[in-house]
Amino acid sequence: MTAFEFSQMENIHWLPVEPEKLIQRRKIPLYTYEQFSELTQDPVSALIQEYGPDGFSTTACGSPIIIYNKGQNPGRKRWTLMHELSHIVLGHLDQCGGMQPHRQMRDRFDRHADFFTVNALAPLPVLGLCRANTESMIQRMTGLSREASRYRLKELSDGSCTNWGFSSQTVRGYSEQFAEYIDYVIDGDFYADWDFDTEMEYLLRPSRKKNQPTKPRPMRHCTYYLPRRPAPQPYVPSKAEQERFDRLEEEYYDALFEEWYGEK
Numbered sequence: 001m002t003a004f005e006f007s008q009m010e011n012i013h014w015l016p017v018e019p020e021k022l023i024q025r026r027k028i029p030l031y032t033y034e035q036f037s038e039l040t041q042d043p044v045s046a047l048i049q050e051y052g053p054d055g056f057s058t059t060a061c062g063s064p065i066i067i068y069n070k071g072q073n074p075g076r077k078r079w080t081l082m083h084e085l086s087h088i089v090l091g092h093l094d095q096c097g098g099m100q101p102h103r104q105m106r107d108r109f110d111r112h113a114d115f116f117t118v119n120a121l122a123p124l125p126v127l128g129l130c131r132a133n134t135e136s137m138i139q140r141m142t143g144l145s146r147e148a149s150r151y152r153l154k155e156l157s158d159g160s161c162t163n164w165g166f167s168s169q170t171v172r173g174y175s176e177q178f179a180e181y182i183d184y185v186i187d188g189d190f191y192a193d194w195d196f197d198t199e200m201e202y203l204l205r206p207s208r209k210k211n212q213p214t215k216p217r218p219m220r221h222c223t224y225y226l227p228r229r230p231a232p233q234p235y236v237p238s239k240a241e242q243e244r245f246d247r248l249e250e251e252y253y254d255a256l257f258e259e260w261y262g263e264k
């Protein structure tokens, strides 16, 4: 199943996608590590060591269940829940009978699930048709983390001449399915609803008035500090980050080829 087929099946036509609701709608039991630990008597630390800090999915009495770490920030939680739901939707649990697959297989499944997740949460054709052009806009639209949004922006600009790697039929499908949302972003209230603080903070230059206090007062949206901040530098990824981006990119394309051709 592709992410587009999934969004059609689930009738997703608005962003951000709420994987928690999709999980509830499918009546898949959702537990926190703490709740699952009480059920199984396995200490939370052992679960984290076995399955990692974010979450995992498994089967209980033949039905899928999802366990997640409630301490994650909202962006990461969204990703984790969609990732685990992807394992279920893509049939990974069935293929290994709910058991932990061995290392190599697990990596393959995880790459596939990540690829599915990013396409479900942040479909490039929708971002493109909405003319998303900054990482904070993508973050605002999709609820992804800053890092994932930055990476998505790169993919968006790289693929803008080639339908972002999708067939024109799929792009048309997205444009019909998300028509109302695209209108909301392009002509509607998306920008009006947007809290511009983050995006505009460096651009705001309040004129100094005589009666303005010389020391900054604690205010929620205090722009008084802003002129003292250094000008923003263009983002230059560190060597480690660049390597990570390159690796992620390679993995996405691996998974893409796998999805298209059934092999690498």
Ligand SMILES: [Zn+2]
Pocket (backbone or CB within 6 Å): 083, 087, 109, 110, 113
């Ligand atoms: Zn996984």
